[in-house]
Structure formats: structure tokens, C-alpha cells
Amino acid sequence: MKPLHFLIFTVLLLLGMGRGNAASTALAARPAYLELKVYHLKTSRQEAVIDSFLQHQYMPALRTAGITKIGVFKPIGNDTAADRRIYVLTPYSSLKQWEKVGQETTAKLLATGGGYVNAAHTNPAYSRLETVFIKPFEQMTDLVAPQLEAPKNERVYELRSYEGASEKIFRNKVQMFNAGGEIKLFSRLGFNAIFYGEVLFGSKMPNLLYMTSFANMQAREAHWKSFGNDPEWKKLSSLPEYQNNVSHIDIMFLRPTEYSGL
Numbered sequence: 001m002k003p004l005h006f007l008i009f010t011v012l013l014l015l016g017m018g019r020g021n022a023a024s025t026a027l028a029a030r031p032a033y034l035e036l037k038v039y040h041l042k043t044s045r046q047e048a049v050i051d052s053f054l055q056h057q058y059m060p061a062l063r064t065a066g067i068t069k070i071g072v073f074k075p076i077g078n079d080t081a082a083d084r085r086i087y088v089l090t091p092y093s094s095l096k097q098w099e100k101v102g103q104e105t106t107a108k109l110l111a112t113g114g115g116y117v118n119a120a121h122t123n124p125a126y127s128r129l130e131t132v133f134i135k136p137f138e139q140m141t142d143l144v145a146p147q148l149e150a151p152k153n154e155r156v157y158e159l160r161s162y163e164g165a166s167e168k169i170f171r172n173k174v175q176m177f178n179a180g181g182e183i184k185l186f187s188r189l190g191f192n193a194i195f196y197g198e199v200l201f202g203s204k205m206p207n208l209l210y211m212t213s214f215a216n217m218q219a220r221e222a223h224w225k226s227f228g229n230d231p232e233w234k235k236l237s238s239l240p241e242y243q244n245n246v247s248h249i250d251i252m253f254l255r256p257t258e259y260s261g262l
Contacts, residue, residue: 031091031143033098034134034197036209039126041084049125050086053116055259061108062090065101069143071194071262073157073254083127087159087254089195089211089262091143134197134209137174139183145262146192150215157194157213157254158220163204165247170206173245174198177208180242185232186212191223194262204250217253 039050059070071089078084092098110117119125136143148155164170177183177196186193194211214220227233236242256262 132202
């Protein structure tokens with residue numbers, strides 16, 4: 001091989017390896033599963049108990065186990081809602097880790113005690129605890145905190161739930177997000193996504209969940225306006241193969257707590 005050809009070949013090979021390593025890193029960084037806990041509360045006392053438990057017991061216990069990117073969110077207007085909620089998003093590298101951490105953390109927290117653990121049945125810490133188990137989409141990369149300069153109490157995190165009329169139709173919407181390029185479109189338009197994923201176990205099935213984030217509600221409105229007017233979205237949403245693939249949408253506007261890691 002001539003020297004010049006060899007040099008070109010070497011450069012191309014190194015560039016290819018670099019791209020491959022970057023893709024492998026992104027794939028390795030993506031959690032294998034996400035657990036979304038939803039605490040349903042009736043009173044400000046219950047909310048204070050859960051806040052204290054999460055900040056001073058639950059999250060420290062998970063950080064000790066090596067899980068640091070834990071998101072805690074509350075609906076906007078939570079203070080006046082009849083059903084107050086606190087959402088807790090926790091990533092896991094495997095089912096084995098989820099099972100191991102769950103067992104060890106539960107044992108540790110039970111031994112530690114406190115207002116949450118020792119709440120009486122006549123004065124419980126919450127009215128209901130809901131758990132949703134999620135598998136991240138193939139086009140989702142790492143679970144990262146958004147690059148937002150606004151204070152946490154001004155930010156808007158949008159949690160969207162898309163249900164499908166059947167398993168087959170649901171798979172079509174999942175494909176639209178991944179191979180269809182919907183996730184890439186969100187990324188290009190700066191939606192600051194937290195995660196995209198398929199619900200494996202939950203009260204709403206079949207279902208996909210995703211969360212995007214914005215500096216404030218005005219920024220949220222501007223982003224969605226840009227999305228709706230984007231030529232790429234107009235082309236994608238008009239394709240015959242992607243019609244009628246969502247039967248029901250739920251939208252929840254959230255804010256991160258001051259102690260949230262996302």
C-alpha cells in the first residue's frame with residue numbers, strides 16, 4: 001500500500017473507531033430500566049413526610065448503592081390538588097441491580113426507622129403508592145440533568161403518556177419514535193429530554209412515557225409551536241404508516257424538587 005493511501009486508510013479507521021467508541025459509550029451509559037414511583041397524597045403533612053424520607057433516607061441509601069441520578073418531581077399546582085403527587089424516577093443497570101438494591105435498601109430503611117417507616121395505619125404516610133417499570137428506547141442515550149439556567153422552581157418538566165389501541169398499533173408508535181426519527185427531532189429542537197421509554201408494568205398498557213424539560217411555561221409553548229411547524233415533523237406525521245397510532249394521551253406538568261438530581 002502506498003504511503004499516502006496508507007495514511008488515509010489509517011485516518012478513516014481511527015475516525016470509525018472513534019464513532020464506534022462514542023456509540024458504545026452512549027449505549028453503556030443508558031440505563032437498562034427505569035422505575036417511576038408515584039406517591040399519592042392527601043395532606044401537606046403526608047407531603048412533608050415523603051419529602052423528608054426521600055431527601056434524607058431514600059436517596060442517600062441509593063447513592064450508597066451507586067445510583068446517583070435520581071429525579072424527584074411534583075405536579076405544578078400540587079399544593080391545592082385533591083390528589084397530591086410526588087414522582088420519583090430511578091435508573092437501574094439491570095434487573096439484578098433493581099432486585100438487589102430494592103432488597104438491601106428496604107432492609108436498611110426499615111432498620112433506620114423514622115416518620116415514614118413507622119407511620120401508623122391510622123395516619124399513613126401516603127394514600128397510595130404506584131410503581132411504573134420502564135424500558136428506555138433504543139434511541140435514548142444517557143439519563144442526564146437538563147442544561148437549563150432557570151431556577152428549579154420555574155422549570156417545567158412535561159411527562160407524556162401515549163397509550164395504543166392494541167399492542168401492534170403501540171409498536172408502530174414506538175417505531176416512530178426510534179427508527180422514524182421523532183426522538184432525533186426532539187433533540188434537534190432542544191427539548192431537553194430526560195427519558196423516553198416503553199412501560200413494561202403499570203396501570204396503563206400498552207403505553208410509552210417520555211419526559212421533556214423547559215426553562216418555563218413560555219419556553220415550553222415556544223418549543224411545541226416550533227415542533228408543530230417543523231417540516232420534518234409535518235412529513236413524518238403525514239406518513240400513512242404512522243396514522244392513528246395513539247389512542248389516548250395524558251400530559252402532566254411537573255417541577256423538580258430542590259433536592260432532585262435531574
